[in-house]
Amino acid sequence: MINENLTKSDLRKIKSMIKKELEKFKKKEVEKKVKDVIKSEFNNVEKIDKDFDSKVEDITKQVIQAFHDLLYREKYILKKKVKR
Numbered sequence: 832m833i834n835e836n837l838t839k840s841d842l843r844k845i846k847s848m849i850k851k852e853l854e855k856f857k858k859k860e861v862e863k864k865v866k867d868v869i870k871s872e873f874n875n876v877e878k879i880d881k882d883f884d885s886k887v888e889d890i891t892k893q894v895i896q897a898f899h900d901l902l903y904r905e906k907y908i909l910k911k912k913v914k915r
Contacts, residue, residue: 837845
């Protein structure tokens with residue numbers, strides 16, 4: 832066993848490394864759970880709707896365009912209306 836004193840900066844680095852690893856692990860676990868839920872709920876998406884991919888693409892484009900328009904019209908919306 833190594834017996835040496837760690838400096839505050841060493842401890843901060845170790846803590847940040849641990850936090851990063853925990854976040855990665857949480858993200859992987861959440862992705863697995865979401866995929867499992869989606870697979871269990873929607874066994875075959877084509878059975879539900881044949882145009883599912885195109886509908887998702889259209890909705891995504893509309894959301895991104897609306898967000899772009901909002902930020903273009905009100906340049907400082909994030910500074911004015913979003914509080915930390």
